[in-house]
Amino acid sequence: xxxxxxxxxxxxxxxxxxxxxxxxxxxxxxxxxxxxxxxxxxxxxxxxxxxxxxxxxxxxxxxxxxxxxxxxxxxxxxxxx
Amino acid sequence: xxxxxxxxxxxxxxxxxxxxxxxxxxxxxxxxxxxxxxxxxxxxxxxxxxxxxxxxxxxxxxxxxxxxxxxxxxxxxxxxxxxxxxxxxxxxxxxxxxxxxxxxxxxxxxxxxxxxxxxxxxxxxxxxxxxxxxxxxxxxxxxxxxxxxxxxxxxxxxxxxxxxxxxxxxxxxxxxxxxxxxxxxxxxxxxxxxxxxxxxxxxxxxxxxxxxxxxxxxxxxxxxxxxxxxxxxxxxxxxxxxxxxxxxxxxxxxxxxxxxxxxxxxxxxxxxxxxxxxxxxxxxxx
Numbered sequence: 506x507x508x509x510x511x512x513x514x515x516x517x518x519x520x521x522x523x524x525x526x527x528x529x530x531x532x533x534x535x536x537x538x539x540x541x542x543x544x545x546x547x548x549x550x551x552x553x554x555x556x557x558x559x560x561x562x563x564x565x566x567x568x569x570x571x572x573x574x575x576x577x578x579x580x581x582x583x584x585x586x
Numbered sequence: 587x588x589x590x591x592x593x594x595x596x597x598x599x600x601x602x603x604x605x606x607x608x609x610x611x612x613x614x615x616x617x618x619x620x621x622x623x624x625x626x627x628x629x630x631x632x633x634x635x636x637x638x639x640x641x642x643x644x645x646x647x648x649x650x651x652x653x654x655x656x657x658x659x660x661x662x663x664x665x666x667x668x669x670x671x672x673x674x675x676x677x678x679x680x681x682x683x684x685x686x687x688x689x690x691x692x693x694x695x696x697x698x699x700x701x702x703x704x705x706x707x708x709x710x711x712x713x714x715x716x717x718x719x720x721x722x723x724x725x726x727x728x729x730x731x732x733x734x735x736x737x738x739x740x741x742x743x744x745x746x747x748x749x750x751x752x753x754x755x756x757x758x759x760x761x762x763x764x765x766x767x768x769x770x771x772x773x774x775x776x777x778x779x780x781x782x783x784x785x786x787x788x789x790x791x792x793x794x795x796x797x798x799x800x801x802x803x804x805x806x807x808x809x810x811x812x813x814x815x816x817x818x819x820x821x822x823x824x825x826x827x828x829x830x831x832x833x834x835x836x837x838x839x840x841x842x843x844x845x846x847x848x849x850x851x852x853x854x855x856x857x858x859x860x861x862x863x864x865x866x867x868x869x870x871x872x
Binding site: 552553554556557560561565566567568569570571577 | 691760762789
């Protein structure tokens, strides 16, 4: 499953809920269907909630990578409408 | 004419500070009313009240400033518009509910039909004191299950499905109880820490967690003069038949052990939680 190429990155570590998800959503909207976004997010609420919200929007999560510095990279493939 | 204030109160007519005026309590189940019912309520409020309604703390609606001489007309007018009057006094009260899984993405159970079933079965039933049911769809607990004499909370009994799992890492972070850990090859669930919230199921991108809906019950909540949080004495219930067996048994315990005018919580405290738990377990096991 580690077989993916990242097309774009987004950093939402400077945002707090609910803007974390808004930023992630905006970043995903700028992608083409099938492209892959890496979202950098904080430990705590963002990593607990953002993967689920992204899933509920219909996108495919590929991996959650622990950066070891209190942040994670969530790798998401954008779904079509 | 002598006025039977007690009978009026039992039927939902709440005496006001203003002489001969009543705040009429309406029957609402699970916090839902149709647009037609709302229109009926608005019309009655304008015609027989003072044109406003009060939304109560338990999802009820009251029409204040109804005059004593109009009581029968008001009841008939409401009934023809599909609205029933509520209850007060020593009986099963309004059954409250959040929107649950039919509307809310967090919901683990379909709360409204369950609230209706509970209401159909128990609403208005006479008991030693008031008795409140509340149904909340998930661990977020928007409906505050533990404030009720009997609270129902939706949850999931969960199981990891290794065949679908990619070890992506999402569930271990989604779990707020620290019940899920991950190795190079597998996911480990510590069942002693799992609170059945189902966040692993909801968050998993690969459907590698199976969640079976269930009911988590709490008993003896009361938030009036006495403030006490409802307690759990059973594991998550997997079927509705078991829920109703347990609810029947809880009401029978209340009837059998309470002094007149004593709240359920006080009765269970006095009779003993061990004895109560034994009876609930017997009902749970059928």
